Amino acid sequence: MNAQAQMNQQGKKPKTAITPTREENFPEWYQQVIKAADLAENAPVRGCMVIKPYGFALWENVQRALDDMIKEEDVQNAYFPLLIPLSFISREAEHVDGFAKECAVVTHHRLEKGPEGGLVPAAGAQLEEPFIIRPTSETIIGDSMAKWVQSYRDLPLKLNQWCNVMRWELRTRMFLRTSEFLWQEGHNAFATPEEANEDARKMLEVYQKLYRDWMAMPGIPGEKTADERFPGADHSYTYESMMQDGKALQACTSHNLGQNFSKSFGIQYQGEDGQTHHAYTTSWGLSTRSIGGLIMTHSDDDGLIMPPKVAPHQVAIIPVLRDDSGKATVIEFCRKLKESLKEKGVRAFLDESDARTPDKMWGSIKKGIPVRVEVGAREVEEGTVTWVRRDIGRDSKTSGTVDAFINEVPNLLAQVHQALYERAETFTRENVTDVSGLDEIKQFYAAGGFGFVRADKAVLDDPGLEAVQKEFSITSRCLPFEDDGQKVIIGKSY
RNA sequence: CGGGGUGUAGCGCAGUCUGGUAGCGCAUCUGCUUUGGGAGCAGAGGGCCGGGAGUUCGAAUCUCUCCACCCCGACCA
Structure with a gap:
C-alpha cells in the first residue's frame, strides 16, 4: 500500500525486501517472509518444520501470555502421554471418524538389522496393541478424568497441557498446517451442562483477549455450523480471523463436548442427590498456527511486522558507524541505551555485527522489530537518537534526546500495537x-x-x-x- | 489422495527442448575506496545439478523409478 503510493509518485516500482509482493503471489510471499525473518524452515521429515530461535521466541511469548491467562481461570497444567492406546481413539464414534484418517501409528518397539542391511522394525517386537501418536488428547485425558472424578466435590476439574500433536496432513504449510505442531489443549469437566457451555464460551473469550491485546489480531467470534464442528462436540466455538488475502483462519477453537466423552470414558460422579451422573466436558486449543495468522495479518512487502507485546525484540538499536575511530564510543553509547531500555522492561536488541548500516537496518525491518533506533557519532555527540516505527517506515523518523526516547518507548510500542490492530480491524470490517x-x-x-x-x-x-x-x-x-x-x-x- | 509445477552454491535463477570441462545475480571471504534507507572497483572461495537405476564413448540434459517442496482440488481441530 505504501509501496503503491511510492510507485505512483516515482513512476517506478520501489524495491521491496520481499519478492514476490503480496499482490503478485500471496502464498509465495508468505514463505519468503518466514525465511527472511528467520522464523522457521522445512525439516527433513515430510510436513514438519524446524522452528528457529527467533520464531520460537515469538511462540514462547504467546505461550507465556496465554499460560498466565489460563491459570487466571483456575486451570492447572499437567502432562499426558504422547502415545495413546489405539482402542481409546475408537471409543467415541464421531471422534474416530474425524481422526482415523490422519493418525500416525506405532507398531513396534525394537529395530533389527534387515536382510538388505539397514534397520527394520523387528518382527518379534510387534506391539500387542498399537499406539497412535496423539492427534489430540480428549481420549487419554478422559481416561484419567474418569479415575479422578468420583464425587461432585471433584468438579469442576480443569486441566491444560502444552504439547506437540501429530496429524498426517495431506497438504501442509509452515505454521498454518504442519503434520506435527505445538499447542495447548485444555480439558475441563463440570457437573452441569450450563457450566460446561459457559466454560467453552469463557475460554474463547480468553483466546480473543490474547489475539486482541497481545497479537493485535481482530477476528469474528462465533459458533461453528454443524458440519464444521469438532468431531465429538455438541458445540464448537471459533475466532475467525481475516488474512490479508481475504481468506479466513480459524485461529483457535473451544468445544462444548456435552456428555459425549464422559459417556465413552466413564467420567461419572456421585451428586449431592446420591445418584451417579455423567460429567459435562469441554476442550479448547490454540496452536502454532496462531503464528501463521500473525504473519499473514500484519506483515508487508518488506517482511514481518511484529506486534510489540509478543515481539522477541521490541526495539532494535542500530549503530551507524563511519569508521573505526568513533566505533567504540558509539557502541558504548548503544550498550548504555540497551541497559536503560532493559531497566524500563523493554526488550531491546543491539546489532553489534559489523554488517554495513543499511544491511543492519533491513535486517531489523525483515524481522519486524517494532521500533528501530539509529545511533551514530552525531547522536552520541549531541546526546540524541533517531527512531523509526516499523509499521509506518521512514516517514515516522523522529529525533530527540535519549531520555525523551526512553520515556517515549512504552508509548511508542502501545501506538504500534494500536495501529496494527486498527488497520487489521478496518480491513476486516471493509471486507x-x-x-x-x-x-x-x-x-x-x-x-x-x-x-x-x-x-x-x-x-x-x-x-x-x-x-x-x-x-x-x-x-x-x-x-x-x-x-x-x-x-x-x-x-x-x- | 487426484491434477499441475519445481528440485542446479546460503538465497533467487539460467542452462535441459537439440547430451560434450557447471554458469549468472545477490550473499560470503580479501584488499582499497565508501558510509544516516539496500555503495564502487579488483580478486577469491563455495556444487555428488534431490536420490537410485538405466541408455550412451560421454548425462544437470534422454528413459524409468523413488523422495521432497509449491499451487489448485478433495480432505481436514
Whole structure:
C-alpha cells in the first residue's frame, strides 16, 4: 500500500525486501517472509518444520501470555502421554471418524538389522496393541478424568497441557498446517451442562483477549455450523480471523463436548442427590498456527511486522558507524541505551555485527522489530537518537534526546500495537459484505468478490448452498455472536 | 489422495527442448575506496545439478523409478 503510493509518485516500482509482493503471489510471499525473518524452515521429515530461535521466541511469548491467562481461570497444567492406546481413539464414534484418517501409528518397539542391511522394525517386537501418536488428547485425558472424578466435590476439574500433536496432513504449510505442531489443549469437566457451555464460551473469550491485546489480531467470534464442528462436540466455538488475502483462519477453537466423552470414558460422579451422573466436558486449543495468522495479518512487502507485546525484540538499536575511530564510543553509547531500555522492561536488541548500516537496518525491518533506533557519532555527540516505527517506515523518523526516547518507548510500542490492530480491524470490517441470500453469494464470488459474506443463517438450509460452496471453494466460517447466531459468515479459508 | 509445477552454491535463477570441462545475480571471504534507507572497483572461495537405476564413448540434459517442496482440488481441530 505504501509501496503503491511510492510507485505512483516515482513512476517506478520501489524495491521491496520481499519478492514476490503480496499482490503478485500471496502464498509465495508468505514463505519468503518466514525465511527472511528467520522464523522457521522445512525439516527433513515430510510436513514438519524446524522452528528457529527467533520464531520460537515469538511462540514462547504467546505461550507465556496465554499460560498466565489460563491459570487466571483456575486451570492447572499437567502432562499426558504422547502415545495413546489405539482402542481409546475408537471409543467415541464421531471422534474416530474425524481422526482415523490422519493418525500416525506405532507398531513396534525394537529395530533389527534387515536382510538388505539397514534397520527394520523387528518382527518379534510387534506391539500387542498399537499406539497412535496423539492427534489430540480428549481420549487419554478422559481416561484419567474418569479415575479422578468420583464425587461432585471433584468438579469442576480443569486441566491444560502444552504439547506437540501429530496429524498426517495431506497438504501442509509452515505454521498454518504442519503434520506435527505445538499447542495447548485444555480439558475441563463440570457437573452441569450450563457450566460446561459457559466454560467453552469463557475460554474463547480468553483466546480473543490474547489475539486482541497481545497479537493485535481482530477476528469474528462465533459458533461453528454443524458440519464444521469438532468431531465429538455438541458445540464448537471459533475466532475467525481475516488474512490479508481475504481468506479466513480459524485461529483457535473451544468445544462444548456435552456428555459425549464422559459417556465413552466413564467420567461419572456421585451428586449431592446420591445418584451417579455423567460429567459435562469441554476442550479448547490454540496452536502454532496462531503464528501463521500473525504473519499473514500484519506483515508487508518488506517482511514481518511484529506486534510489540509478543515481539522477541521490541526495539532494535542500530549503530551507524563511519569508521573505526568513533566505533567504540558509539557502541558504548548503544550498550548504555540497551541497559536503560532493559531497566524500563523493554526488550531491546543491539546489532553489534559489523554488517554495513543499511544491511543492519533491513535486517531489523525483515524481522519486524517494532521500533528501530539509529545511533551514530552525531547522536552520541549531541546526546540524541533517531527512531523509526516499523509499521509506518521512514516517514515516522523522529529525533530527540535519549531520555525523551526512553520515556517515549512504552508509548511508542502501545501506538504500534494500536495501529496494527486498527488497520487489521478496518480491513476486516471493509471486507465483510452483507448479502441477502444464495443468489447474491453466488454473484459476489462469481464477480471476483474479496473477503467474507454475511447472510441470514436461513441460507444454510438452502439446498443449493452445497453446490455454490463447492464452485467457489467457500465454507461457512461461523455464526457470529454479535448477530445472536442469526447470521452466518461465509468465505474461503485456510 | 487426484491434477499441475519445481528440485542446479546460503538465497533467487539460467542452462535441459537439440547430451560434450557447471554458469549468472545477490550473499560470503580479501584488499582499497565508501558510509544516516539496500555503495564502487579488483580478486577469491563455495556444487555428488534431490536420490537410485538405466541408455550412451560421454548425462544437470534422454528413459524409468523413488523422495521432497509449491499451487489448485478433495480432505481436514
